[in-house]
Every structure is written in C-alpha cells, then in structure tokens.
Amino acid sequence: MRLTNGASESTYKFMVDGIRYICDNFKDRAPGTHSERKAQKFLKSQLENWADEVEMEDFNLHPHAFMGWIPPAGIISIISVIFYWLTFKGVVTNPALAIIATIITWFALSCLVIEFLMYREYVDFLFPKKISRNVMARRKPTGEVKRRIVFCGHTDAANEWTYSLHGGLKSLAPVMGGSIGGLIGVCIFNIVWLIYHLASDAAYTSKFWLVMGIIELILIPFFIAILFFINWKVIVDGANDNLTADFISMAVLKEMADNNKRYENTEVCCLLTGSEEAGLRGAVAYAKRHQDELKEIETVVIAMDTMREIEQLQIYTQGCTGTQKNSNAVGELVYEAGVNCGIEMSETDVYPGAVDAEGFSRYGIEAVGFCGVNHDPKTYYHTRLDTPDNMSEECINLSLDICLEAAELYDSKGGIEAFREEGKKRFKKGYNK
Secondary structure (H helix, E strand, O other): OOOOOOOOHHHHHHHHHHHHHHHHHOOOOOOOOHHHHHHHHHHHHHHOOOOOEEEEEEEEEOOOHHHHOHHHHHHHHHHHHHHHHHHHOOOOOOOHHHHHHHHHHHHHHHHHHHHHHOOOOOOHHHOOOEEEEEEEEEEOOOOOOOEEEEEEEEOOOOEEEHHHHOOOHHHHHHHHHHHHHHHHHHHHHHHHHHHHHHHOOOOOOOHHHHHHHHHHHHHHHHHHHHOOOEEEEEEOOOHHHHHHHHHHHHHHHHHHHHOOOOOOOEEEEEEEEOOHHHOOHHHHHHHHHHHHHHHHOEEEEEEEEEEOOHHHOEEEOEEOOOOEEOEHHHHHHHHHHHHHOOOOOEEOOOOOOOOOHHHHHOOOOEEEEEEEOOOOOOOOOOOOOOOHHHOOHHHHHHHHHHHHHHHHHHHHOOOHHHHHHHHHHHOOOOEOO
C-alpha cells in the first residue's frame, strides 16, 4: 500500500497518451536523426507549460561508433582465422600474417572494452558526424536556489537487436557469449602464435596447432552471427525504452504546476537527453558542458530507463558494466521514496550496460540510475515490440509517484547529506563523497 497520495489521474493519463503520440508522430528517432530532434522540439514546447525556463542545446556526435564497430570486429575475427590457416598450411611462411592478425584482433577487442563496456569515445572519429540535442526544463523555487534535483530520461530510440527479437536471452546469450568469448580467445591465441612464429622455425608439427585451428574454425559461425546483431534498417518505437522515463520526468513538473507547487529553495528539473542509445552521448555532453553550474549548487540526478516491470524496479549505484560508480546517497533517496510509496527496491548487480546517470557521475555530479528493466531481456527490449501497446501503466504511475516523493524528501530533508550515512550502510557498490 502506498503511503503517499500519488499523482492525479489526469497526469497518469498524460504520460500514456503522450508516449503514444510520440510513437505515432515521431518515428525512427535514432540518435542524431531529424526525427529525434523534432521530437525534442515538441517536448520542449510541452515543458514550457509547466517550467519557468526550458533550454534546448544541440551537440555533435558520431552515433554509429557505439555499435558500428561490431560488424568490422566480426570480419576481423574471421580474417584472423583465415590468416592462421594460411600460415599453418605453409601457404605463407613469414610472420607477416601473424603480426597483422594480432594487431587487428586486439584492436577489435579494445573497441569492445572502451566503446561497448566503458561507454567512452574511442573510434568515433571514424564514423559520420551528426547533430543531436538535449532539453532541460527548470521549475524554480520561491526563494534562492540552494539545491537542485534533476529527473532524466532519453528521447532517442535504438536500432533493433536481431537476436533479442528472435528468442530473447536464449538467442542473445550464445551469440554474444560465443562471439565475445571467441574474440578474447583468438586475441590470446594470436599472441601465442606470434611469439612461436618469431621464436622458432615455425614448423607446426605439434597437434596443439591443429586443435587450436579447429577450435577457431568452430568459432566462425559465432563471428558470422554477430555481423547481424544489429538490424540497421529497423528503429524501434522506444515506448518503454525510453519514452516512459521522458514522460515520468515531464510529469513531475506537470503535477507540480497543476497543484501550483513550488519549493522554497529546491529547483526541480526535467532533463530529456538525446542519443543515449549511442553510448550516453547526450548525458555526457550535458554534464561536460554544464559541470561548473551543476557543482556550484548541489545537484542530484535521478536517471530513469525502461520503466516497464514493477518487480524489476531497481537502484543502479554502478554502471558501464561495473566501471563507473554512481552515488549511494542518491540511491538512498530513491530507496526511501520507494518505501514511502509501498515498494522496497534493491541495488542491482553488475550488468552489461549503462544509463544516463553514469554520464553525470563521470564528471563528479551525484547521480543514480532508477530502472524497471529485466536483465533477462524480454522480446520487447530493443525490438519492434517496444510499442505503446506493450507498456505497463501501473509501473509508469508508480515510478512517477516515487519521483514526486523523492523530490519531496530531498527538499524536506535539506539536501543529499541527510541520505549520506544510510546510503553507505545500505549500498555497497556506489561511491560516496
């Protein structure tokens, strides 16, 4: 049972109707597309009804870099296997192919680690440049701004994941596990192969070399399968991921405006980022550009993503596959808000992904992720099934209530310090200043 009154029925309806409207009228909102920018412009016009200031800022990015390296990495892995067999069979007797194979496979592995696992810009300059945009709306307090709470979602939508559509985790796990594990294995083997070739007469008489060659051949189907991991022709509607978070963030300001509510010293904000699906590029661009402002006045960020399943509502005190720490204190704020709304949320385990919170944490701004997505991906995750007909209104409504309660707690307790000590006790994986 919820301990808070919750938002109004009209605000709940606004969220569901708004998500449907965006999906119907702004199709193909891939990062850096005209449709994404048009959707942001429309949402800005909506926010102007409830916010005192609404800012829209463009930023440059190379959206295909985040996952565009995957097909080349698959091809590189196949080429490496071919190079080994050419050497093993004596077609090429010098170490040239071993050297080339080692260099290109380790480059592919570095793309996996830096771009996909750490969400850092690495090979972006190799891909076409595009323009995306962020929208920031502020509802001012009645007095001096002494603290700020930001609710965040992203407006862009993902290209379809082929194996998520065709089987979910049952398809994703073998394709990703086989290709990633295979790439790592090939990289290690290439080092052994290169050292042996340089240090000996390169006579491959041991059965070891034949066995390793056969194992590499077995990996080729996985390297071929990963070539089709992304369906570049289909951009999903993104109703759950992540218009749910957009409209929850917007609804916080709407509900406050409808009730003529302002805090005395707490500024309440809604940030709609662009190009999260391109590796958090919008959140990173905003945090980098505004880091002085966000640090000058105490600022906390609650970044939401895929608010779909109540039983999966969790607090993300770390992200980027465990390489970026988020704030325990903001996690405690969300936790207490959840308890007041009748739900006790847990801290998530390490998972292969990230949310916009990590873009802010990277620049020392206290942030946490708040998500309702199953880590055993369902067939709607990053597929054409992520439509308004596949939403959970109950989860969206509860998530809004938690956000409204979080703003209330943050203001009434005078800022984030009130949550610091308890956050240290409850959460083990995040950072504390």
